[in-house]
Amino acid sequence: MNIALLGYGRMGKSIEAIALNRNHKITLKIANATDDYDFSNVDVAIDFSIPNAAVTNIKKALDAGVPVISGTTGWLENYDDIINYCNTKNGTFLYASNFSLGVNIFFEINKKLSQLMAGFPDYSTEIEEIHHTQKLDAPSGTAITLAEQIIEQTNYKNWTLEQPKADEIHIEAKRIPEVPGTHEITYNSEIDSISIRHTAHSRQGFALGAVIAAEWIKDKKGVFSMKDVLKING
Numbered sequence: 001m002n003i004a005l006l007g008y009g010r011m012g013k014s015i016e017a018i019a020l021n022r023n024h025k026i027t028l029k030i031a032n033a034t035d036d037y038d039f040s041n042v043d044v045a046i047d048f049s050i051p052n053a054a055v056t057n058i059k060k061a062l063d064a065g066v067p068v069i070s071g072t073t074g075w076l077e078n079y080d081d082i083i084n085y086c087n088t089k090n091g092t093f094l095y096a097s098n099f100s101l102g103v104n105i106f107f108e109i110n111k112k113l114s115q116l117m118a119g120f121p122d123y124s125t126e127i128e129e130i131h132h133t134q135k136l137d138a139p140s141g142t143a144i145t146l147a148e149q150i151i152e153q154t155n156y157k158n159w160t161l162e163q164p165k166a167d168e169i170h171i172e173a174k175r176i177p178e179v180p181g182t183h184e185i186t187y188n189s190e191i192d193s194i195s196i197r198h199t200a201h202s203r204q205g206f207a208l209g210a211v212i213a214a215e216w217i218k219d220k221k222g223v224f225s226m227k228d229v230l231k232i233n234g
Contacts (some may be wrong), residue, residue: 007049073141099209
């Protein structure tokens with residue numbers, strides 16, 4: 001499979017190494033949005049760029065009829081526009097706030113726990129996420145996904161990085177050098193606390209998941225998620 005890397009930072013380089021090890025070829029690398037987009041020898045594009053380049057990268061791939069997956073976060077105010085654009089182009093698009101197999105399992109655990117906790121209003125909910133200092137957005141896309149899952153199942157209305165109101169989930173975003181990523185959800189009451197946590201030990205899980213998603217999405221049409229790739233129901 002011929003792969004375009006849209007964004008060639010640390011994640012792009014990790015994806016490249018895994019893709020080559022799985023006998024794929026990297027036929028296009030876009031380091032920034034001013035580079036030449038030549039998709040003539042590309043089967044699938046993988047976008048791990050920066051927020052202000054992601055929309056351009058994705059649309060360029062869709063314009064060329066190339067399936068594109070994106071793990072870039074911080075641009076989701078344009079998500080609906082991209083979905084409409086993909087459908088207009090009869091294209092193929094997959095976005096995931098996190099491509100790690102473990103994190104996607106964690107999402108399902110978070111959803112189930114939030115369903116259970118919805119009936120116990122004495123517990124307050126908070127999220128802590130820790131990432132490396134080069135991560136540009138805060139909170140992480142994964143933390144936002146976790147918060148949105150909880151909001152769907154409970155009486156919370158929003159999340160915030162500030163001091164929370166009664167109907168808001170507080171997200172604490174920490175940036176520490178050389179930390180691949182940790183996410184923890186805690187339910188606190190006067191009596192006890194309940195926590196679930198996912199800790200990434202390296203970027204390899206994210207990169208491998210992205211390559212697996214690219215392998216899966218090739219030759220498909222439509223808008224997908226990692227639940228489709230991993231066949232996670234519910």
